[in-house]
Amino acid sequence: MSVDVEAIEPVGTMTTPIRLEYEIQAGTAMALFLAGLAEGKIRGQRCPVCKEVYVPPRGSCPKDGVPTEEEVEVSDEGVIETFCIVNIPFYGQVLQIPYVCASVRLDGADLSFQWLVEEVKPEDVHQGMRVKAVWADELKPSMESVRYFKPVEARGSVA
Amino acid sequence: MRDVAIVGFAQIPSVSKDPRNEVEMIMPVLHEAVQQSGLPRNEIGFTVSGSCDFLIGQPFSFVGGLDAVGAWPPIRESHVEMDAAWALYEAWVKIQTGEVDSALVYGFGKSSPGDLPRVLALQLDPYVVAPLWPDSISLAALQARAYLEASGRTERDLAEVAVRSRNDAAGNPNAQVTEPADVEDLLATPPIASPLRRHDCPPSSDGAAAAVLAAGDLARRVSDQPVWIRGIDHRIEPHQLGSRDLTRSVSTAQAARNAGAHQGGTDVAELHAPFTHQELILRDAIGLNGDTPINPSGGALTANPMMAAGLIRIGEAARAIWEGRARRAVAHATSGPCLQQNLVCVLEGAA
Numbered sequence: 036m037s038v039d040v041e042a043i044e045p046v047g048t049m050t051t052p053i054r055l056e057y058e059i060q061a062g063t064a065m066a067l068f069l070a071g072l073a074e075g076k077i078r079g080q081r082c083p084v085c086k087e088v089y090v091p092p093r094g095s096c097p098k099d100g101v102p103t104e105e106e107v108e109v110s111d112e113g114v115i116e117t118f119c120i121v122n123i124p125f126y127g128q129v130l131q132i133p134y135v136c137a138s139v140r141l142d143g144a145d146l147s148f149q150w151l152v153e154e155v156k157p158e159d160v161h162q163g164m165r166v167k168a169v170w171a172d173e174l175k176p177s178m179e180s181v182r183y184f185k186p187v188e189a190r191g192s193v194a
Numbered sequence: 195m196r197d198v199a200i201v202g203f204a205q206i207p208s209v210s211k212d213p214r215n216e217v218e219m220i221m222p223v224l225h226e227a228v229q230q231s232g233l234p235r236n237e238i239g240f241t242v243s244g245s246c247d248f249l250i251g252q253p254f255s256f257v258g259g260l261d262a263v264g265a266w267p268p269i270r271e272s273h274v275e276m277d278a279a280w281a282l283y284e285a286w287v288k289i290q291t292g293e294v295d296s297a298l299v300y301g302f303g304k305s306s307p308g309d310l311p312r313v314l315a316l317q318l319d320p321y322v323v324a325p326l327w328p329d330s331i332s333l334a335a336l337q338a339r340a341y342l343e344a345s346g347r348t349e350r351d352l353a354e355v356a357v358r359s360r361n362d363a364a365g366n367p368n369a370q371v372t373e374p375a376d377v378e379d380l381l382a383t384p385p386i387a388s389p390l391r392r393h394d395c396p397p398s399s400d401g402a403a404a405a406v407l408a409a410g411d412l413a414r415r416v417s418d419q420p421v422w423i424r425g426i427d428h429r430i431e432p433h434q435l436g437s438r439d440l441t442r443s444v445s446t447a448q449a450a451r452n453a454g455a456h457q458g459g460t461d462v463a464e465l466h467a468p469f470t471h472q473e474l475i476l477r478d479a480i481g482l483n484g485d486t487p488i489n490p491s492g493g494a495l496t497a498n499p500m501m502a503a504g505l506i507r508i509g510e511a512a513r514a515i516w517e518g519r520a521r522r523a524v525a526h527a528t529s530g531p532c533l534q535q536n537l538v539c540v541l542e543g544a545a
Contacts, residue, residue: 051325053316057251057307062215093261094218100235100264102221 064094069176109143111168199413199420202231202406203509208497212400220262231406232416239294244278279504279527302402303500335387363492401499425453428537446479461520
């Protein structure tokens, strides 16, 4: 029996759901960091060669390729290196827009990473602004232990 | 062709669950392989790795792996989403171009975070095969059944491969399945995907390995005992399982011929056969006679870190030469379901 290929409706889409479950092991360095959060502390590691302090730590210095075994506790205060104001709604969003996501370099760390900044109008956030962690009432080995960062000084005092 | 030698090789013991992250697992093998090579790390011309992000379900984990390398000032670097035996092949090609004289190769895989047989289903045709979720053990069982029917070999022959592998693994500190076994006991266990029993299948492993390659005079200068790559070739068969003859490995036979596997005696063969029947198929394909010791390391049946187990076959073959157990060795690596893609590498010590 021959099939008239021309008469077949083209298939434009097919749906093949994919679901895989993983149970991730944090690794030694990330476990150190997460355990610190559960104690209200922010911990990193120092490279024995270039002396940079990485927060969060990965267990190695990406520049020198050596283990970073020295544990360093850094401040929960730091400075905003850059930031963005999120205005785009998206599916599953838990925060109310607009909100501020900032790269914060904590005092004692040589690497910045992302946190929320609240208790300030988005338009008043600026580079160089000093901010401090606001800890959750219930601490656990999770980023949720830090609710957000808030300003610790008046606008414009640091250029 | 430029002469290229293996001048360093290292691996960490395979375990079912390594508590370290990938970078923490890679660093020790990199340091050990580089140290063995006698080459200063910053003088190694090229770095290439083999890994698969699906294993831990983390996008760009292959880039994260570079944190172990020390990539500053910037290095020349590449990656294959395959077993690191193919990274070694890329390094060999890179050295052949004359652009570099040495290369660092590493492979790493953590199977423990996911359900490996299901993860591997995603390497299949995404439209008509993967949606059925055929797991890797069931696919191997299809091949095993076809092979036993075609060859006249039996489940006892498969168990004998498992017993020999485990006995050999007992002497390998990097192996994972080392309990001695007896053929009758193994045959008394129930099948998990008939005709395969547990002993016919590899363990789920976390592991990593690294090797350093160097060209001609550089290899002779830095190493007392360079292990020369006399031939290396890889071939691939169709993605569609139904279009292949699963009872033989045509691609292995071609790669072996192109690599010159038959142009001399083979003192040791390290075959990347995650399943017992696959070792028999590979032996036939390469034409190994009964006298050649196969997988004195215990092979992938006793330690199967994905993306590293193929490179480990090459490293174990080199080790046999370094330790004086062989002058000429054949190493094999596989990738994909049911021996889809195969690489053969011929190694020789000093003449």
